Amino acid sequence: MMTRETPEINDFIAISTMRNRQLPDWSRARHLEIDTEVFLADDDAEPKEKVGLMKLWKIPGVWDDDVIDVLDELSSDNLEVGEAIAKVCDMYSPLWDEEVFNNQASGNYLVEWFEVLQEFRGKRLGHAIFHAALQASGAEGHPVFLFPSLDDERHAGRDYLRKFYEDADEKSYLVEGTNIHCFSSYNGEGSVMKKRKDLGK
Numbered sequence: 001m002m003t004r005e006t007p008e009i010n011d012f013i014a015i016s017t018m019r020n021r022q023l024p025d026w027s028r029a030r031h032l033e034i035d036t037e038v039f040l041a042d043d044d045a046e047p048k049e050k051v052g053l054m055k056l057w058k059i060p061g062v063w064d065d066d067v068i069d070v071l072d073e074l075s076s077d078n079l080e081v082g083e084a085i086a087k088v089c090d091m092y093s094p095l096w097d098e099e100v101f102n103n104q105a106s107g108n109y110l111v112e113w114f115e116v117l118q119e120f121r122g123k124r125l126g127h128a129i130f131h132a133a134l135q136a137s138g139a140e141g142h143p144v145f146l147f148p149s150l151d152d153e154r155h156a157g158r159d160y161l162r163k164f165y166e167d168a169d170e171k172s173y174l175v176e177g178t179n180i181h182c183f184s185s186y187n188g189e190g191s192v193m194k195k196r197k198d199l200g201k
Contacts, residue, residue, distance in 0.1 A: 009128050009192075013047045014038045014136030031074070032058035032107075036133045051120045054133035055113040061089075061104040074112075081110055081145050084180035095176055099184040100143045109139040109186070111146045127168055131192055144183040170195040 016036040034056040039047035057074060071078040085108060088097040114133065116126050134144065146165050158179070165181040166172050170191035172183050185191070 009131045009135070011041060012038050012051065012129055012132040013041045013045065014132040015047065016133075016136045016138070018138075031060070034058065034137045036137050038129045038132050038136075050117060051125065052116045052129040052133060053113070054111065054115075054130075054137065056137050056139070057110045057112060058107045058138070059110055060107055071110075074110075078110065078112075078147065080178055081147060081180055084145060084175040084178045084182065085143075087175060087177070088182060088184075097182070097184050099171070099188070100182065103141065103185045103188070104143050107142065109134075109137070109142050109144045111144060126164065127196070130164075130168060131187075134186060139186045141185055141188055144186040146181040146183075147179065167195065167199055168192070170198070 014036050016034055018032055018034045021031050021033050034054075036054040036056070037050055038052040038054070040049045040051055042048040059071065071082045085100075085104075087093050087095045089101045089104070090096060091101075111134075114130060116129055120129075134140070162174060162181065166174075169183045169186060171185055171188060172181055172195075174180070175182050183191075187193075
């Protein structure tokens with residue numbers, strides 16, 4: 001177990017399984033399904049005990065006409081993510097985010113599910129586990145969109161999740177008019193560590 005009072009990202013090891021989603025013959029949509037498991041690291045930096053899970057999708061950039069098809073195919077709830085991407089990538093929108101637009105050339109990441117296993121909750125491990133999962137999933141330097149869970153029974157509620165996402169990265173913000181959080185460039189220019197330092201983590 002960790003000896004430091006405040007856990008660091010390198011106290012954990014994350015393993016991602018990536019696969020192309022099987023699509024109908026008529027579909028031109030491109031998306032990658034990513035399942036990531038996070039483990040405590042032992043003294044030899046080997047996976048020890050599972051502590052968390054994350055499910056992500058790597059989806060096309062907004063200029064690709066297939067992005068809405070992809071999100072609709074995943075779940076109708078995810079269409080709100082498409083609306084958020086469109087808002088921050090529209091040069092004529094007051095929500096225009098040049099950093100998102102420039103960094104999505106090879107795709108955006110959508111975090112559909114993140115969970116710290118029950119026995120590890122309440123130990124201030126959440127953000128370190130979250131970052132270990134995102135880094136192993138290949139999200140670093142890309143726009144990341146996060147959809148708050150609709151199931152408040154499994155989590156502490158949407159307000160808690162919003163605060164959790166806000167505290168995760170210096171470049172995190174709630175896209176106005178939606179429930180979607182965006183990291184314009186996940187850990188761009190060391191923004192994760194800057195935020196952790198600001199929060200005294």
